[in-house]
Amino acid sequence: MLVTIYMVFMWVPTEQNLGVSQRIFYVHVPLGWIGMVSIFVVGIASVIHLLTKKNLWDAIAYSAAELGVIFATLILITGAVWAKPVWGVWWSWDPKLTTTLILWFVYVGYLMVRSFSPRGSQGRRYASVVALLGAIDAPIIYLASIWWRTAHPNLNIGPLAEADSDLDSKMYITFFVSLITFTIFYVYVMLERIQMRKCEDDLDEVHQYVSLN
Amino acid sequence: MYPLISRSLRLVPFIFIAVVSMLVLEKSFVFSDSPLVSQAKQNDPDANLKYLFAVFFLVWALFFGYIFFLSRRLKEMRNEVAILKKIISEKE
Numbered sequence A: 001m002l003v004t005i006y007m008v009f010m011w012v013p014t015e016q017n018l019g020v021s022q023r024i025f026y027v028h029v030p031l032g033w034i035g036m037v038s039i040f041v042v043g044i045a046s047v048i049h050l051l052t053k054k055n056l057w058d059a060i061a062y063s064a065a066e067l068g069v070i071f072a073t074l075i076l077i078t079g080a081v082w083a084k085p086v087w088g089v090w091w092s093w094d095p096k097l098t099t100t101l102i103l104w105f106v107y108v109g110y111l112m113v114r115s116f117s118p119r120g121s122q123g124r125r126y127a128s129v130v131a132l133l134g135a136i137d138a139p140i141i142y143l144a145s146i147w148w149r150t151a152h153p154n155l156n157i158g159p160l161a162e163a164d165s166d167l168d169s170k171m172y173i174t175f176f177v178s179l180i181t182f183t184i185f186y187v188y189v190m191l192e193r194i195q196m197r198k199c200e201d202d203l204d205e206v207h208q209y210v211s212l213n
Numbered sequence B: 001m002y003p004l005i006s007r008s009l010r011l012v013p014f015i016f017i018a019v020v021s022m023l024v025l026e027k028s029f030v031f032s033d034s035p036l037v038s039q040a041k042q043n044d045p046d047a048n049l050k051y052l053f054a055v056f057f058l059v060w061a062l063f064f065g066y067i068f069f070l071s072r073r074l075k076e077m078r079n080e081v082a083i084l085k086k087i088i089s090e091k092e
Helices: A002-011 A020-052 A055-087 A095-116 A121-135 A137-147 A169-212 B003-030 B035-043 B049-091
Strands: none
Touching (some): A002 A169, A020 A055, A020 A121, A020 A169, A020 B049, A055 A095, A055 A121, A055 A169, A055 B049, A095 A121, A095 A137, A169 B049
C-alpha cells in the first residue's frame, strides 16, 4: 500500500489535460474492479449454496457482500470527488454512474434481506436470489460506456479497451501495482471475514443448543 | 435496541466524515476566486490536489472504519464465548 501511495503521489507523471485529479484513477478503477468482482463472488457462492446447502458458501457470499458494499460506497464517493473538478458537478445521472448506484442498492438489499429474514436456510435462500439478480448488473456497468453515450471515460483497461489508449507506460505500471495491491487487500480481509462468519454461525448454533437444553 | 438501527448508528461517523469533506470542498467553490485567478488555477496542474487528498482520506477512513467494526465484532464474539462457557459450566 505504501509503495502504491508513493507511486501515485511521487512517481507517476501528471496527465496533461486533467492534471493531478487524474491520479484518482489509480484508486477509483481498482475499487471499481473489486466492486464488480465481489458481486460475481456473491452470485457464484450463492448458486453453489443453493445447490449444495453448505454453510461455507453462504459465509463466502455474506462476506463478499459486506466487503462489496464498502467498495461500492468507495466507488461512488471517489467517482463523485473526481467528477467535481472534471465535470463541475458531484453527480450526474450518467448510465455508468446509475448502474453503479444500482449495484450499491443490490449489495445493501442483500444485507437487508439477511438482517430482516428469519435465521436459518430460508433467509439465505431469499438473499441468494437477490445476489443472482445483482450479478447481472456487473457486466452492464462494464459495458455501459460502449452501449450508451456517456460522459464517463471510455474503457482503457480490460478485454474491450480501446487499442489506442493514451496511457503512459509509467501510468500502466502504477495502475497495475495499485490493482494488485487492492486485490490482495480484498482477498486478505475477505478470508478473515469468512473465518469470522463461520465462527458467528457456530456461536448461533451453540446459543440454540444452550437455550434448548 | 433494534439490530438495524444499531447497525445504522455505526455508520454515522463515516457519513459525517463524508459530508464534512464534501462541504469543505464545496465551500471552496461557493467562495470562488475571480475569473483571472480561476484561469490561473485551471492552468496549474496541482490545482486539484485537494481532491486527490480527499479521495485517499475517505478511502483510508472507510477501510480503518471497517477494520474497527470487525475488531469490535470479534470482541463481542469473545464475550459471547465467555458467557456461554460460564452457562455450560454452571449447568454441569
